[in-house]
Amino acid sequence: MGKYKAKIGLEMHCEISETKTKVFSSAKNEYSDEANSNIRPVDMAFPGVLPVVNKEAVRMALMASMALNCKQPEYMYFERKNYYYPDLPKGYQLTQETKPIPVGIYGEVTFECEGEEKKVRINNLHLEEDAASLDHYDDFSTIDYNRAGVPLLELVTEPDISSAAEAVAFLEHMRSVYQYLGISEADSKKGQVRCDVNVSIMDANLDENDPQNWGTKIEVKNVNSFGGVRDAINYEIKRQTKLKENNEYANMEQQTRRWDEESGTTIYMRSKVDAIDYKYFVEPNIPKFKLSKKWLDEIKSSLPRLAYKRKKDYIEKYNLSDYDASILVKQKDISDYFEKTVSLGCDAKQVANWTNGMILSYLNSAEMSINDFFLKPEMLKQLIDLINSKTISTKQGKEVFAKVLEKEKSPEEIVKSEGMMQITDTSEIDTIIDEVINENPSQVAAYDPERPKILDYFIGQIMKKTRGKANPSVASKLMKEKLDKIKQA
Amino acid sequence: MKYMNKSIEELHDMLIKGEVTSQDLIKESLEMSHKIQDECNAFVTILDDAKETPVTDSLLSGIPCGLKDNYSTKDILSTGSSNTLKDYVPFFDATAVSKLKEAGAVFVNKTVMDEFGMGGTGTTGHTGTVLNPWDKTRMTAGSSAGSAAAVAAGVYPYATGSDTGDSIRKPAAYCGIVGYKPTYGMISRYGLFPFASSLDHLGVLTRNVKDAAIVVDAMKGLDKNDMTSWDSTNIHLKESLDGNVKGKKLCYVKEIVDLSNYENPSPELKEHIANFMKTVELCKSLGIEVEEVSVDKTLLNASAAVYVVISCAEATSNMSNLTGIIFGPRGKGDNYIEMMKDHRTKGFSPLIKRRFVIGSYVLQSQNQERYFRNAQRVRRLLVDAWKDLFKKYDGVILPVGSGPAKHLDGSKDILDKDTVVLEEHLQIGNFGGFPSITIPNGFVSKLPVGVNITGNCYDDANVLNIAYALEEAMDYKNQIAKEV
Numbered sequence: 022m023g024k025y026k027a028k029i030g031l032e033m034h035c036e037i038s039e040t041k042t043k044v045f046s047s048a049k050n051e052y053s054d055e056a057n058s059n060i061r062p063v064d065m066a067f068p069g070v071l072p073v074v075n076k077e078a079v080r081m082a083l084m085a086s087m088a089l090n091c092k093q094p095e096y097m098y099f100e101r102k103n104y105y106y107p108d109l110p111k112g113y114q115l116t117q118e119t120k121p122i123p124v125g126i127y128g129e130v131t132f133e134c135e136g137e138e139k140k141v142r143i144n145n146l147h148l149e150e151d152a153a154s155l156d157h158y159d160d161f162s163t164i165d166y167n168r169a170g171v172p173l174l175e176l177v178t179e180p181d182i183s184s185a186a187e188a189v190a191f192l193e194h195m196r197s198v199y200q201y202l203g204i205s206e207a208d209s210k211k212g213q214v215r216c217d218v219n220v221s222i223m224d225a226n227l228d229e230n231d232p233q234n235w236g237t238k239i240e241v242k243n244v245n246s247f248g249g250v251r252d253a254i255n256y257e258i259k260r261q262t263k264l265k266e267n268n269e270y271a272n273m274e275q276q277t278r279r280w281d282e283e284s285g286t287t288i289y290m291r292s293k294v295d296a297i298d299y300k301y302f303v304e305p306n307i308p309k310f311k312l313s314k315k316w317l318d319e320i321k322s323s324l325p326r327l328a329y330k331r332k333k334d335y336i337e338k339y340n341l342s343d344y345d346a347s348i349l350v351k352q353k354d355i356s357d358y359f360e361k362t363v364s365l366g367c368d369a370k371q372v373a374n375w376t377n378g379m380i381l382s383y384l385n386s387a388e389m390s391i392n393d394f395f396l397k398p399e400m401l402k403q404l405i406d407l408i409n410s411k412t413i414s415t416k417q418g419k420e421v422f423a424k425v426l427e428k429e430k431s432p433e434e435i436v437k438s439e440g441m442m443q444i445t446d447t448s449e450i451d452t453i454i455d456e457v458i459n460e461n462p463s464q465v466a467a468y469d470p471e472r473p474k475i476l477d478y479f480i481g482q483i484m485k486k487t488r489g490k491a492n493p494s495v496a497s498k499l500m501k502e503k504l505d506k507i508k509q510a
Numbered sequence: 511m512k513y514m515n516k517s518i519e520e521l522h523d524m525l526i527k528g529e530v531t532s533q534d535l536i537k538e539s540l541e542m543s544h545k546i547q548d549e550c551n552a553f554v555t556i557l558d559d560a561k562e563t564p565v566t567d568s569l570l571s572g573i574p575c576g577l578k579d580n581y582s583t584k585d586i587l588s589t590g591s592s593n594t595l596k597d598y599v600p601f602f603d604a605t606a607v608s609k610l611k612e613a614g615a616v617f618v619n620k621t622v623m624d625e626f627g628m629g630g631t632g633t634t635g636h637t638g639t640v641l642n643p644w645d646k647t648r649m650t651a652g653s654s655a656g657s658a659a660a661v662a663a664g665v666y667p668y669a670t671g672s673d674t675g676d677s678i679r680k681p682a683a684y685c686g687i688v689g690y691k692p693t694y695g696m697i698s699r700y701g702l703f704p705f706a707s708s709l710d711h712l713g714v715l716t717r718n719v720k721d722a723a724i725v726v727d728a729m730k731g732l733d734k735n736d737m738t739s740w741d742s743t744n745i746h747l748k749e750s751l752d753g754n755v756k757g758k759k760l761c762y763v764k765e766i767v768d769l770s771n772y773e774n775p776s777p778e779l780k781e782h783i784a785n786f787m788k789t790v791e792l793c794k795s796l797g798i799e800v801e802e803v804s805v806d807k808t809l810l811n812a813s814a815a816v817y818v819v820i821s822c823a824e825a826t827s828n829m830s831n832l833t834g835i836i837f838g839p840r841g842k843g844d845n846y847i848e849m850m851k852d853h854r855t856k857g858f859s860p861l862i863k864r865r866f867v868i869g870s871y872v873l874q875s876q877n878q879e880r881y882f883r884n885a886q887r888v889r890r891l892l893v894d895a896w897k898d899l900f901k902k903y904d905g906v907i908l909p910v911g912s913g914p915a916k917h918l919d920g921s922k923d924i925l926d927k928d929t930v931v932l933e934e935h936l937q938i939g940n941f942g943g944f945p946s947i948t949i950p951n952g953f954v955s956k957l958p959v960g961v962n963i964t965g966n967c968y969d970d971a972n973v974l975n976i977a978y979a980l981e982e983a984m985d986y987k988n989q990i991a992k993e994v
Contacts, residue, residue, distance in 0.1 A: 062601075062602055065836050066831035066836070067582075067600065067601075067602070067831075067836075067837065068582060068588075068590065068595065068598070068600070068703040068704075068831065068832075068837075069580075069582040069600075069604055069699075069700065069701040069702050069703050069704065070700070070701075070735075071699060071700050071735060071736050071737070072737075073734065073735060073736075073737055074737065101827055103826075103827050103830060103873070105830065105833070105847070105850060106846075107833070107835050107846050110831060110835075110836055111830065111831050112827065112829075112830020112831050112833070113827055113830060162846075298874055298875050300827070300870065300873035300874060300875070300878075301875075302823065302827070302873060302878075302882065305706075305707040305708035305824060306699075306707050306736075306737065306738060307737055308737060308738055
């Protein structure tokens with residue numbers, strides 16, 4: 022960039038995937054490959070149907086609003102955004118404009134980008150309904166109404182982002198927030214996340230706090246992957262920089278463009294002057310309803326700690342490395358598993374090692390969710406305790422881990438049934454030592470307390486007799502004492 | 511006609527006693543339907559295969575009735591009297607229809623209306639003009655035109671209607687019958703083809719007040735499919751009719767009723783107002799206190815404009831689902847925009863298109879504040895003015911319209927500037943969602959005229975009871991249209 026700096030704002034649409042039903046209809050909110058299987062008359066706007074607000078969708082939207090540090094409204098309203106398109110059977114979309122205020126306004130999000138802490142201001146967050154999906158063929162189009170009416174959160178940021186990398190880091194952060202809140206899978210492969218990107222560039226030497234110095238805003242619509250967001254921003258910065266260099270920038274009008282994945286370019290759609298007037302007005306079929314303080318408080322107290330906060334805790338409280346902490350918080354279920362085990366009284370470092378090592382590699386290779394994982398936190402605690410008490414060795418611990426998953430029995434049961442209990446009882450070991458001494462008179466004779474290397478031979482014999490169950494340090498200590506005594510005698 | 515001129519209770523009594531069967535009633539009602547169809551063009555569909563229902567304790571069981579054609583009826587053509595839905599057969603019932611079915615009602619026809627309820631003349635339905643059974647050169651008014659004509663002609667004791675401005679209460683007056691729209695949300699709107707959602711009410715047309723109470727008792731109720739519906743289980747309209755109105759208070763608005771408000775009042779208008787004042791005196795003789803009150807004339811004069819702005823704005827959005835893509839006749843064109851355009855251009859009447867243009871205009875971002883938002887503010891002022899009256903009075907009593915039914919020629923749905931307040935004041939009942947009932951109160955030029963009583967929200971039982979007592983004191987209860 023050098024001479025110029027970019028100002029980037031994002032509009033992130035994310036479906037709320039975790040409600041049972043759609044936002045204004047009783048049809049199932051479920052991803053389905055079978056077209057038009059999750060629909061009710063409301064979703065297709067048959068004459069006389071009416072919207073009914075899904076309270077659970079509102080609750081989840083409010084969770085998101087709180088997690089983004091937004092201000093929540095006193096009353097909930099929905100508005101009609103009127104336009105004709107076949108993906109919108111009513112001829113309008115139920116959404117929330119900023120007047121009256123939507124589910125959240127004026128928030129702030131802190132996230133990390135390449136090791137640096139960044140902040141993005143949130144202009145607003147609103148709850149709306151998704152539209153149907155269209156597929157266009159040469160001489161016909163198909164419409165799938167499964168997606169019509171799925172609850173959708175639209176997040177609008179201020180233009181506080183300065184690079185493609187930052188934009189992607191922000192989106193990844195938001196995906197994690199939605200996942201941690203348990204409101205969305207936020208899976209762009211399922212089309213759950215879609216973005217519009219606003220990009221402008223300005224001279225780097227000017228004060229960016231003065232909007233007069235800002236460049237001309239270009240909106241890029243329909244960017245449906247994080248990679249696409251990165252490429253679209255980089256493309257636009259390059260395109261706009263070139264216009265600056267060629268002295269054509271001043272002639273560029275404010276416009277909306279479309280991201281074309283295939284060519285990796287943005288394509289002109291319409292200028293600001295052709296902007297659509299959506300004729301917003303308040304949906305009369307949904308009476309405004311007051312959000313009680315009690316309900317808002319309940320929601321607030323139900324908010325889970327988010328990844329960013331957890332990672333900080335892991336590093337500060339548990340002395341985990343940045344790397345370990347990052348891996349643990351990547352998925353909420355894993356982080357929950359880790360925290361549960363620690364809360365049972367285990368050492369965090371040990372739990373982290375097990376979780377990030379054996380457990381994650383097992384889950385990855387088995388393509389399994391930790392929720393379906395047989396070895397629950399209680400069992401991980403058993404395993405760690407068995408090792409810490411020297412009942413089994415660390416090496417045995419790994420065997421036990423494998424056996425637990427194979428036989429679906431608890432670590433204690435496995436250790437017992439497999440006879441893996443270490444022998445730490447001195448009298449039992451004493452008896453075995455006596456046997457070994459009696460059976461190896463020449464080696465006993467060769468023993469020299471100054472050069473105790475031959476001791477390893479005796480330990481080997483003890484292990485052989487106990488099939489490795491004797492605690493090696495106990496056995497070694499007792500053996501030495503006994504041999505020293507024989508030598509002195 | 512042996513049965514269909516009778517009241518619901520009389521018919522129910524005969525059914526219970528076995529003096530007549532549901533089948534007999536249906537047969538007569540269908541015969542009457544065909545006769546009135548020939549004479550007045552009142553129906554979109556006559557259900558010749560209507561089946562009898564078992565006679566139960568339900569007062570409506572076994573008795574025929576009509577449904578306005580904007581009620582969604584499963585497996586029965588429902589057009590809203592519009593070409594855009596000329597072949598539309600819904601696969602679900604409106605909640606009110608389900609409730610009537612549960613009560614054992616028998617549907618014998620679907621009645622003609624002004625297209626989607628947008629019109630007050632009964633002349634804009636896609637099947638043609640509905641004629642007034644009292645005088646076939648006159649209109650029924652609308653939009654519940656076919657329902658009013660049929661009930662007045664004695665096709666059945668009741669038909670359902672819908673009312674966005676006065677669409678039940680005006681045609682009731684012109685046809686000499688009772689028209690009642692209860693408090694907003696008392697009857698679920700689920701399955702009613704919308705005109706203007708914040709003003710739309712379901713209701714009924716009957717020949718006496720008790721029948722209106724009986725039918726709405728069956729139709730009303732909280733509905734999980736309509737967020738604006740409310741629980742009225744503790745309201746029993748029919749049971750609360752005791753005719754005891756001593757000490758009740760009504761008022762009428764000077765700026766609407768006083769002849770001095772009108773330049774060169776026509777003889778009909780003079781007669782209509784004089785007849786109204788007679789009704790006021792009758793109320794007083796029943797022990798009802800009636801007082802004249804004054805309401806800001808500028809505010810009253812704004813009512814019609816407020817109605818046009820709000821109803822057209824909501825309508826243009828509500829009817830955006832009519833694209834011919836999912837249902838309705840598919841338009842021709844090379845792309846979806848041309849297809850929608852073709853469907854809508856051919857489907858809607860010019861009157862509706864004019865209203866869509868107005869609705870779009872007042873919602874445009876540069877106009878919204880000046881028109882739509884101001885209309886909402888004035889709506890609030892009008893509602894507050896009426897609510898103020900309800901602090902002191904049980905209801906507002908006013909004449910309906912400026913006289914009897916108007917002649918069909920020259921009825922272009924254009925308002926006569928001079929009497930606009932008299933013609934349009936019933937809209938205030940829709941602005942506030944107030945319970946409002948029209949009953950016949952006499953004749954002007956040998957044609958029936960009506961009087962309206964409007965009360966406060968949720969006070970339906972009180973409003974109906976006053977109308978019930980007044981009806982008893984007059985001679986127009988259960989009247990059947992006689993050609994003049």
